[in-house]
Amino acid sequence: MKFSEYPKAGKYGTFGGSYVPEILYPALKELEEAYEKYSQDRDFKQELKAYNRDYGGRPSPLYHAKRLTDTAGGGKIYLKREDLIHGGAHKFNNVMGQALLAKIMGKERLICETGAGQHGVATALAGAVLGLETEVYMGKVDVERQKPNVFRMELLGAEVNVVETGSRTLKDAINEALRDWSANVANTHYLIGSVVGPHPYPMIVRDFQKVIGNEIKSQLEEKERSLPDHLVACVGGGSNAMGTFYPFVDCEEVTLTGVEAGGTDKGNAASLTEGTEGVLHGAKSLLLQDEDGQIKETDSIAAGLDYPGVGPEHALYQETGRVQYVKVSDQEALEGFRVLSETEGIIPALEPAHAISAGLEIASKMKPRKLLVITLSGRGDKDLGTVREAMK
Ligand SMILES: *Cc1c(COP(=O)(O)O)cnc(C)c1O
Numbered sequence: 311m312k313f314s315e316y317p318k319a320g321k322y323g324t325f326g327g328s329y330v331p332e333i334l335y336p337a338l339k340e341l342e343e344a345y346e347k348y349s350q351d352r353d354f355k356q357e358l359k360a361y362n363r364d365y366g367g368r369p370s371p372l373y374h375a376k377r378l379t380d381t382a383g384g385g386k387i388y389l390k391r392e393d394l395i396h397g398g399a400h401k402f403n404n405v406m407g408q409a410l411l412a413k414i415m416g417k418e419r420l421i422c423e424t425g426a427g428q429h430g431v432a433t434a435l436a437g438a439v440l441g442l443e444t445e446v447y448m449g450k451v452d453v454e455r456q457k458p459n460v461f462r463m464e465l466l467g468a469e470v471n472v473v474e475t476g477s478r479t480l481k482d483a484i485n486e487a488l489r490d491w492s493a494n495v496a497n498t499h500y501l502i503g504s505v506v507g508p509h510p511y512p513m514i515v516r517d518f519q520k521v522i523g524n525e526i527k528s529q530l531e532e533k534e535r536s537l538p539d540h541l542v543a544c545v546g547g548g549s550n551a552m553g554t555f556y557p558f559v560d561c562e563e564v565t566l567t568g569v570e571a572g573g574t575d576k577g578n579a580a581s582l583t584e585g586t587e588g589v590l591h592g593a594k595s596l597l598l599q600d601e602d603g604q605i606k607e608t609d610s611i612a613a614g615l616d617y618p619g620v621g622p623e624h625a626l627y628q629e630t631g632r633v634q635y636v637k638v639s640d641q642e643a644l645e646g647f648r649v650l651s652e653t654e655g656i657i658p659a660l661e662p663a664h665a666i667s668a669g670l671e672i673a674s675k676m677k678p679r680k681l682l683v684i685t686l687s688g689r690g691d692k693d694l695g696t697v698r699e700a701m702k
Pocket of ligand 1: 400480614662689
């Protein structure tokens with residue numbers, strides 16, 4: 311079976327599935343059927359394309375980073391500029407797709423969870439532009455550490471529900487969002503932010519994000535008359551990496567590298583390189599858990615990578631070796647952040663700074679005619695405070 315043919319019956323090999331309470335199962339079926347219908351629909355595709363182009367700024371440029379290439383001293387480096395998309399990251403591609411799908415399905419309300427607030431802000435902007443009521447669940451601890459994003463969501467007209475249960479962070483916010491969804495499925499769409507969760511979410515999010523890889527393919531064909539030799543992207547839940555890789559998974563000559571958060575000596579968020587098989591948030595995948603199956607505390611300087619699980623399709627790619635996954639530490643990511651800022655005048659988000667660090671290393675070992683594309687998943691404005699602290 312070709313890699314691009316997954317999922318089969320909601321599964322990626324042994325990974326994936328829909329491990330949810332029975333009450334949510336009909337909602338997942340409804341979503342799957344609606345997605346199957348509208349994703350083939352000409353009007354839906356046209357409308358999404360128009361939002362992506364005129365509101366989101368797609369296609370994003372594929373930029374030949376000359377000074378970064380010289381710094382690495384090897385393969386020719388291109389950057390896929392998702393940092394230039396509306397909202398400042400690739401998250402736009404998925405929220406716009408799902409919100410438009412929800413609207414066509416007749417839903418009036420979007421809900422989502424958010425940890426650092428980036429997905430909440432993205433969902434709020436899609437809700438605003440489509441006139442859908444938006445409620446965001448966010449743990450109290452996160453609300454306190456991410457005040458600017460809470461304010462952004464409120465400015466965009468979303469309601470932020472502060473979650474006070476459990477550890478009052480992302481996983482508790484997910485539980486509350488699921489509770490809301492099971493009570494309100496008739497008029498509500500639960501907008502998941504990465505290639506995680508029960509089927510059909512990993513497939514839907516991948517399909518809305520594969521615009522990244524499709525554009526890389528046609529832009530590189532135009533510039534170099536060639537496929538890339540190597541693609542690199544950072545992996546939190548895994549959506550920007552999946553969007554980058556998916557159009558190339560059946561091209562064996564293209565090497566794929568996913569970069570996880572190696573954190574510090576005290577902890578990391580490297581679920582693919584260090585995790586074990588388990589079920590989290592409705593899907594079987596690789597997770598950071600202890601022997602009792604309790605989820606471990608994760609640690610990364612990049613809020614968007616700080617998640618104990620990862621999408622099930624990445625677990626399949628890890629198991630089969632189709633993608634190589636590597637870890638990059640907080641320190642190395644900060645170095646990548648500095649190098650890109652100084653050589654190219656682009657301040658990256660800390661998440662893709664991990665991909666820059668790994669990409670420099672990979673490029674240095676490639677022949678000069680070889681082509682490397684690094685997905686720059688977002689811009690760094692949100693991280694300036696964190697970086698300033700870390701530099702002290
Ligand atoms: C949220 C985020 C990520 C991590 O999410 P994925 O689903 O792994 O792509 C990476 N980069 C940026 C800029 C983000 O905002």
